[in-house]
Amino acid sequence: MLKSINQLAELTGRDRRTIKKQLEDLHFVDGEKGAHLYESTEALPMIYRVDNLESARAKQALSQASLNAIREENLRKERVPLQLALDEMDSLFQAIGAILKNVKELSPTRVNEIFEKFRAVPARLKW
Numbered sequence: 001m002l003k004s005i006n007q008l009a010e011l012t013g014r015d016r017r018t019i020k021k022q023l024e025d026l027h028f029v030d031g032e033k034g035a036h037l038y039e040s041t042e043a044l045p046m047i048y049r050v051d052n053l054e055s056a057r058a059k060q061a062l063s064q065a066s067l068n069a070i071r072e073e074n075l076r077k078e079r080v081p082l083q084l085a086l087d088e089m090d091s092l093f094q095a096i097g098a099i100l101k102n103v104k105e106l107s108p109t110r111v112n113e114i115f116e117k118f119r120a121v122p123a124r125l126k127w
Helices: 005-012 016-022 040-048 053-078 082-102 108-124
Strands: 002-004 036-039
Touching: 002 005, 002 040, 005 016, 005 036, 005 040, 005 053, 016 040, 036 040, 040 053, 082 108
Parallel strands: none
Antiparallel strands: 002 036
């Protein structure tokens, strides 16, 4: 399968400049926008500096597993449990509601209209 240097870098987790140096003696095919496309069965053993494709595949699998672990860890740091977000929104809406009820210029009907808009927020969000 033909792969560009960028694709090989993504697959292996190695820097594209390093890969380019390792593959400088390998024959390539011109791709779109001047990309150099290499046969993966020839490129991977050179990148991993092994004698055969099976060893290269084994090292690539280990490399991919380690990259996946890093991606999962980063994703966990960015995601917040849905119930925690809903609880925080509810707490915020209650605080705003207490303030609105103390404003003398607002009628109870108007306060209820505002609360209806607050209650509709979670339904409009794409979780």
